[in-house]
Amino acid sequence: MMVNDILMLLLGPEIDKAVSDYYSKYLTYSPLVYPYQVEIVNVERIGGFRTFHFLLTLETTPVVGPHISEGKDRLTFEIAPTIIPNQIKLKKFEHLETHELPPHWQDIIKQKAR
Template sequence: MNKRFMALILVVVMTTGLPLTSHAENSSPSPKRDSTELQYQDMLMIVLLPHIEAAVREHYSKSLKEQLIVYPYYVDVTEVKRVNGFRGFHFILTLEAHPTVGPHITVGKDRLVFEVAPTLPGGMVKLVEFQHLETHEVPPHWQDMVK
């Protein structure tokens, strides 16, 4: 009787056009609207992305044949510290990246700590620490890219 009742409810909802609410949209951690903070973070990713990819590719080159891609929207800024006080231009940035292969297949999760300052020798960005946090199994049809 329960199954018949549920089927009847489903048919009524589908034929009358009553909306079924879903909370799936709220489960996504990605932002749904633009903001000044998001714009600044995206600009920061444009500047840091070559440094992030270099560190990630070096780590994964030992285990993968194919070159990785790090998409800027798969990098999260987890912490920013201003080293020398208010309006100082020396920062320590902690990021978490999810490198991918092929059609957005994530292969892991990594924490990168960068020092960013105009006074650094050799440039404004220096990788301070790289920590591999997780390894994700690639699908069976991508196993040929694993060393």
């Protein structure tokens, strides 16, 4: 669990940017992603044993306000020393679910997510 927590902290800025970019089309308020709300779905080593090129797929539940779930998303990152400058690149972003916001949070909706 400790290694998972470290990984989430290191990937946090990339996760936040991807989520913010997606939801900026739909909300006036950028959702937060807490490290404990990120689940590793799949890790794939590209190139075989002891290479340092990975595809990492995560699922997260971004929240607004007092931990109100906005939806569920799947992000796939490529991690490799050949990717410059920070060795992490978002390969795919999938919005899996849209959760209904309570009435007093409806004013942050620009348009419904698809």
